[in-house]
Structure formats: C-alpha cells, structure tokens
Amino acid sequence: MLQNPNKFIKLVLLFGILGLLFIEVTFHCLNAPNKQDIAEPEQQVADVYGVSPTAEITLVNIDPFTPLDIPLGANVQREIFYLCKDAGVPFEVIMGLAYTESHFQPDVISRTRDHGMMQINECNHRWLRDKGITDFYDPVQSVQAALLILGPLWEKNGPHGALMAYQYGEAGARAKGWVSSPHSRQVLTQASEYGYAA
Numbered sequence: 001m002l003q004n005p006n007k008f009i010k011l012v013l014l015f016g017i018l019g020l021l022f023i024e025v026t027f028h029c030l031n032a033p034n035k036q037d038i039a040e041p042e043q044q045v046a047d048v049y050g051v052s053p054t055a056e057i058t059l060v061n062i063d064p065f066t067p068l069d070i071p072l073g074a075n076v077q078r079e080i081f082y083l084c085k086d087a088g089v090p091f092e093v094i095m096g097l098a099y100t101e102s103h104f105q106p107d108v109i110s111r112t113r114d115h116g117m118m119q120i121n122e123c124n125h126r127w128l129r130d131k132g133i134t135d136f137y138d139p140v141q142s143v144q145a146a147l148l149i150l151g152p153l154w155e156k157n158g159p160h161g162a163l164m165a166y167q168y169g170e171a172g173a174r175a176k177g178w179v180s181s182p183h184s185r186q187v188l189t190q191a192s193e194y195g196y197a198a
Helices: 005-031 036-051 074-087 090-101 122-130 140-174 182-193
Strands: none
Touching: 036 090, 074 140, 090 140, 090 182, 122 140, 140 182
C-alpha cells in the first residue's frame, strides 16, 4: 500500500508532462526543414531576381528602380518604370520624351491638339480610349497611351525610327527615311542625361 498517494499522483503527472514535452520536441526536430529544403526556395528567388543565392535579399536587390530628379513623384515614376519594363521601352527614353514633349506638365494642350504630358494627339484618342485610357491628363495614363503607340514601334524600327513615327506617324517617318529627326535626337540626348545608353 502507498504511504503517500498524493506524492505518487504528482510524480505520475510530472512524468506525464515530461513525456509529452519529449514527444513534442522530437516531433519538431523530425519535421524541421533541412538545409536542402531551405536552399531550393533561396535558389528560386536568386534565379528570379538575378542575385546570388547567398546574397542578402533586400529591396535594393529586388527593385532596380531609382527615381530621377524630375518634377514627378517617386511613386508615379516607379509605376511608369514598370509600365516601361512591360512594354519593352526604356524608362529613361520615356522620361526624355516627356521632357521634350511637355517638360512633364500634365495638363498641356498644344496648337496641334496634342494633350497631356506625353502630348497624345486627338487623332489617337478614340482607339486609346478603347484600350482603357480614360484621362489623357493623368501622367501615368498619358505614359500608358504613349507606350501603346511607341511600344510596337520600338523593336521594329529602333530608337530613332520609333520616335520619328511617334512624332510624324509611320507614313511620315517612312517618308523621312527612318533615320533620325531633330525631335528624336533631342529625346535621346535627354534620355542619356537620365542614364540611357543605346
């Protein structure tokens, strides 16, 4: 017969708790990710962002965008930067074009009925509205409109040819030989000020 049943119950409870702790620790150790499990996602991130898998992944590694010293906010510039990446047109060229066309003024209307920061002519407004452009005076939408015009021309005609077609239309650029124009040279000179290298 037990002399102190309370002491026995306490010992049973203590050993029971210790047993449960041992089981939980063992379970976590057996299911902890091994080095290979961790290395695979790290390598995937490295492949996507073009950095070493041992590099510290920071916003500096991931986000290649650096705002320019121009009269557009950093968030607007970042949005435009990624629109340019998607369209395959260098951000610096679009900024050089915005400078040349309007000096970054969003609400300009020219004598020839060109509107907004990117000076989108009224002859293009209808089809651009069909593509989702609703405000030609919004800087981001103005750039979207410009990229819808310029993007398809960029790879096909090169920088000068694409910029000539942006200014004169494709027929006008063809008539001028797709070589260059004062406008295209001015845009690319300004783009080089922003870091563009052809």
